[in-house]
Amino acid sequence: DVKVTQSSRYLVKRTGEKVFLECVQDMDHENMFWYRQDPGLGLRLIYFSYDVKMKEKGDIPEGYSVSREKKERFSLILESASTNQTSMYLCASSPINPGTTQYFGPGTRLLVL
Amino acid sequence: EDKVVQSPLSLVVHEGDTVTLNCSYEVTNFRSLLWYKQEKKAPTFLFMLTSSGIEKKSGRLSSILDKKELFSILNITATQTGDSAVYLCAVSASGSRLTFGEGTQLTVNP
Numbered sequence: 001d002v003k004v005t006q007s008s009r010y011l012v013k014r015t016g017e018k019v020f021l022e023c024v025q026d027m028d029h030e031n032m033f034w035y036r037q038d039p040g041l042g043l044r045l046i047y048f049s050y051d052v053k054m055k056e057k058g059d060i061p062e063g064y065s066v067s068r069e070k071k072e073r074f075s076l077i078l079e080s081a082s083t084n085q086t087s088m089y090l091c092a093s094s095p096i097n098p099g100t101t102q103y104f105g106p107g108t109r110l111l112v113l
Numbered sequence: 114e115d116k117v118v119q120s121p122l123s124l125v126v127h128e129g130d131t132v133t134l135n136c137s138y139e140v141t142n143f144r145s146l147l148w149y150k151q152e153k154k155a156p157t158f159l160f161m162l163t164s165s166g167i168e169k170k171s172g173r174l175s176s177i178l179d180k181k182e183l184f185s186i187l188n189i190t191a192t193q194t195g196d197s198a199v200y201l202c203a204v205s206a207s208g209s210r211l212t213f214g215e216g217t218q219l220t221v222n223p
Contacts, residue, residue, distance in 0.1 A: 040215060041215065042213045042216055044213075045210060048209070058210075090155065096209070097209075098144055098207075098208055098209050099161075100161075101147055101158045102211060104149075106154050107154060
């Protein structure tokens with residue numbers, strides 16, 4: 001079974017703090033993704049990566065950065081957290097073939113005070 | 114810009130009812146349409162559809178794609194309280210990205 005894990009299930013941070021969200025997958029997938037999920041807005045893509053050290057902006061990259069130093073690990077960084085970044089963050093991975101399903105981690109619920 | 118629209122946004126039914134969830138899309142270079150179920154955690158994969166008119170079925174859940182009219186439906190027969198979840202529709206177009214709809218919140222009451 002594909003396993004995608006995220007470092008925290010719940011996180012509380014203060015405005016202005018630097019926040020790291022970690023995601024690890026164990027299926028040797030080339031692609032990894034970070035989404036945020038908000039009521040009424042569905043899943044929105046923040047960034048994705050199709051290879052080590054490669055990254056591409058998604059639909060809402062502002063205020064976020066990412067890092068992929070190893071194939072199995074994809075990190076999302078909030079350089080200076082703001083209250084409007086309070087959300088559920090979901091990581092996903094998929095094989096290189098276009099059109100295949102993505103496998104999701106359990107999510108991190110982030111609250112920025 | 115790729116777009117996926119789901120309807121209804123929420124639905125409340127009684128156990129035993131049959132429900133139909135809708136997903137329409139506007140994308141360039143369509144590759145596949147996927148359905149996911151999300152309870153209070155990660156979305157889990159249900160179906161992937163690539164060809165028109167072919168029904169995918171798993172137990173009480175089934176789905177069909179109409180590539181001409183650009184929509185898909187997800188049917189759930191004899192609903193159970195365990196079917197309560199958000200059902201997400203996503204479309205794969207160019208590359209490996211998925212574009213998601215807002216989701217349909219299904220509540221099945223005993």
